[in-house]
Amino acid sequence: MTTDSALRNDIARNYIGGHWVSSNTTGTSYSPATGEPLGEYYEADIDQVREAIRIAHDTFATHSWRRDRHLRAKVLAEMADRIEAATDELAMLLARENGKVLPEAGFELSLTPSKLRYYAAQALTDTGRGGRARDGVYSMLLSEPIGVAGVIVPWNSPVVLSVRSFAPALAAGCTVVMKMAAQTALVNTRLAELLAECPSLPDGVINIFTESESDGAKLLVSSPEVNAVSYTGSTVVGRQIMADGGATLKRLSLELGGKTPMIVFDDADIEAAVGTIVAGVTTFSGQFCMTGSRVLVQRTVADRVRDALVDALEHVVVGPGDHESSGMGPMIDTASRDRLEALIAQHVDTAEVLVRGGRPDDPALAKGAYFRPALLAVDDVNSPLVQRELFGPVATFEVFDTEDDAIRMANATEYGLAASVWTRDGARGLRMAENLDAGTVWTNGWAVVVDQFEEGGYKQSGLGRLNGHRALEEFQEYKHVVQVI
Numbered sequence: 420m421t422t423d424s425a426l427r428n429d430i431a432r433n434y435i436g437g438h439w440v441s442s443n444t445t446g447t448s449y450s451p452a453t454g455e456p457l458g459e460y461y462e463a464d465i466d467q468v469r470e471a472i473r474i475a476h477d478t479f480a481t482h483s484w485r486r487d488r489h490l491r492a493k494v495l496a497e498m499a500d501r502i503e504a505a506t507d508e509l510a511m512l513l514a515r516e517n518g519k520v521l522p523e524a525g526f527e528l529s530l531t532p533s534k535l536r537y538y539a540a541q542a543l544t545d546t547g548r549g550g551r552a553r554d555g556v557y558s559m560l561l562s563e564p565i566g567v568a569g570v571i572v573p574w575n576s577p578v579v580l581s582v583r584s585f586a587p588a589l590a591a592g593c594t595v596v597m598k599m600a601a602q603t604a605l606v607n608t609r610l611a612e613l614l615a616e617c618p619s620l621p622d623g624v625i626n627i628f629t630e631s632e633s634d635g636a637k638l639l640v641s642s643p644e645v646n647a648v649s650y651t652g653s654t655v656v657g658r659q660i661m662a663d664g665g666a667t668l669k670r671l672s673l674e675l676g677g678k679t680p681m682i683v684f685d686d687a688d689i690e691a692a693v694g695t696i697v698a699g700v701t702t703f704s705g706q707f708c709m710t711g712s713r714v715l716v717q718r719t720v721a722d723r724v725r726d727a728l729v730d731a732l733e734h735v736v737v738g739p740g741d742h743e744s745s746g747m748g749p750m751i752d753t754a755s756r757d758r759l760e761a762l763i764a765q766h767v768d769t770a771e772v773l774v775r776g777g778r779p780d781d782p783a784l785a786k787g788a789y790f791r792p793a794l795l796a797v798d799d800v801n802s803p804l805v806q807r808e809l810f811g812p813v814a815t816f817e818v819f820d821t822e823d824d825a826i827r828m829a830n831a832t833e834y835g836l837a838a839s840v841w842t843r844d845g846a847r848g849l850r851m852a853e854n855l856d857a858g859t860v861w862t863n864g865w866a867v868v869v870d871q872f873e874e875g876g877y878k879q880s881g882l883g884r885l886n887g888h889r890a891l892e893e894f895q896e897y898k899h900v901v902q903v904i
Contacts, residue, residue: 431608437622451518452739460604463628468635478623499535514740538590564592566646569639574600584649601631672883677836687841705812835877
């Protein structure tokens with residue numbers, strides 16, 4: 420059942436309790452660029468997930484991991500070193516299995532080692548406090564790890580999004596059981612292999628499994644032996660996790676959907692704004708919670724920005740992720756492409772098509788999950804094209820007149836993950852940041868992530884925070900110790 424290798428008969432396996440584990444069910448990973456199989460993997464069964472939870476629970480209860488902050492810091496630093504050394508290999512694997520172009524794969528991986536090193540340092544940081552409450556009474560407030568952390572990772576950025584959740588959990592002293600998506604099974608296994616190679620990592624501290632359905636993920640949410648769950652994904656699933664986790668009063672950290680408005684004022688650097696907006700629409704083929712899916716432009720420069728965007732989006736080179744000439748890769752699979760195609764067809768009569776997008780004409784790309792970027796002008800903020808997260812390379816183009824109009828329109832959806840404001844007026848940038856309902860507001864930028872500062876969503880875009888010290892607190896309890904003398 421177990422050996423020292425991640426592969427058996429060239430089939431990728433799951434990492435549970437320090438061993439590589441196979442199962443009775445296999446799946447196939449396909450290239451989103453060609454539809455051809457890339458490799459096979461073992462689907463974790465529900466008993467294996469249950470065993471992973473038991474092992475993580477027992478390890479937390481009996482191992483020194485929860486109290487040995489120096490060991491935790493050492494392991495996180497080793498993880499950073501191994502992932503950094505494998506950057507080129509992982510980038511190519513991401514490009515082939517996930518579909519993102521090589522520069523984007525490199526961008527994802529560039530965010531990863533620094534997060535691990537940041538939390539290695541956080542593991543050594545004492546955040547408790549103490550004081551004399553009154554004569555003869557002394558109080559201490561101590562932080563302790565909450566227990567077993569369940570981590571549920573999406574396929575769109577599997578390396579950085581897994582690290583973003585499990586690194587603070589490990590730094591806090593938790594043990595981890597992590598479900599990863601089957602669409603990136605080969606990336607998952609290589610990541611698990613790199614982590615398993617860390618010489619200081621105790622068996623049972625981190626357990627990683629791949630599944631194409633959600634039975635294992637549901638068990639992480641329902642199990643009383645899992646004390647916290649960190650989930651990145653859709654708002655619909657996040658709501659269900661919150662409802663199901665309530666049965667055990669589970670600690671939840673949820674980063675959910677988004678409809679990032681890219682707001683361009685008439686004093687902006689238009690050339691810089693347009694270049695960034697194109698990246699905001701096409702990065703990861705628009706399959707990104709912070710995709711710049713709404714372009715809001717002040718009327719006095721609307722024609723200029725629209726014409727520049729149309730030209731730039733029509734010239735995006737679509738192709739396989741591992742081709743250097745590709746500017747945007749395929750979507751993750753043909754089912755996702757077909758879903759997006761149907762959604763646009765259902766509502767396109769409420770919009771003016773500026774860039775049609777859709778399937779490319781090139782017959783060489785016919786077998787892949789390609790969808791060219793699209794831009795749709797919309798007047799009604801209540802249009803489903805504005806209100807729904809499309810999760811693909813499609814943006815709406817909306818026009819506003821005043822600063823107040825921009826704020827009202829930007830805040831008109833149920834989402835509040837991020838926003839981007841383009842203006843040379845520093846005071847306006849601060850006013851917009853103050854009034855936008857978003858967990859992150861960039862001025863004259865987009866997708867700038869800083870490890871030591873928190874990110875997360877307002878409204879239906881999430882619960883809790885990741886990155887920064889707050890992410891550590893998502894996996895901690897506070898204990899008040901009182902001594903009377």
